[in-house]
Amino acid sequence: GNSVTQMEGPVTLSEEAFLTINCTYTATGYPSLFWYVQYPGEGLQLLLKATKADDKGSNKGFEATYRKETTSFHLEKGSVQVSDSAVYFCALTDPTGGFKTIFGAGTRLFVKA
């Protein structure tokens, strides 16, 4: 079945450091891929998405590229800020899986000033 695996956290970085959060997936069809962010005490917000192979999603300095050959969708940011501290979820939606969205377990990011 479909699944998403992301790196375990927490990840602790200093401000202005480079961020990578790894995400790999398993899907039977051709999924769309998403990164969602959950700030403390808030609901999930879509951060970026990619709907086909080689697409690059980007938003707020974050980027992720849909790599079909490695079944990966790693999240990157060149210079993190304290305000980026949150939990990040990688997710996929596969129409052959009945349109449900499958989420990874989440990676908590702490950014120190």
Next chain:
Amino acid sequence: DAGVTQSPTHLIKTRGQQVTLRCSPISGHKSVSWYQQVLGQGPQFIFQYYEKEERGRGNFPDRFSARQFPNYSSELNVNALLLGDSALYLCASSGTTGSYNEQFFGPGTRLTVL
């Protein structure tokens, strides 16, 4: 415009009781999905409804049921509550059921079962 709204915000129940959670989607959105998020884990898909019909169901027991009304709002019902049902229940709406569509999440209902 209002986002996805959910009620109540918090709920405390005891084992064996029944609970109803409510969700109002973004205006114009016809699809509503429900997710359970246990502390420290990612959301788990429970149901998706589109145009009042069930389009998807996750691996949850029959104690969980849902429905969608003509105005596209939705209710999630859980019967015979167990301690393990304690979680944040999230509702998400989208314009269609297309896999490329963004889902917009509500703030959730925090259910505690004692």
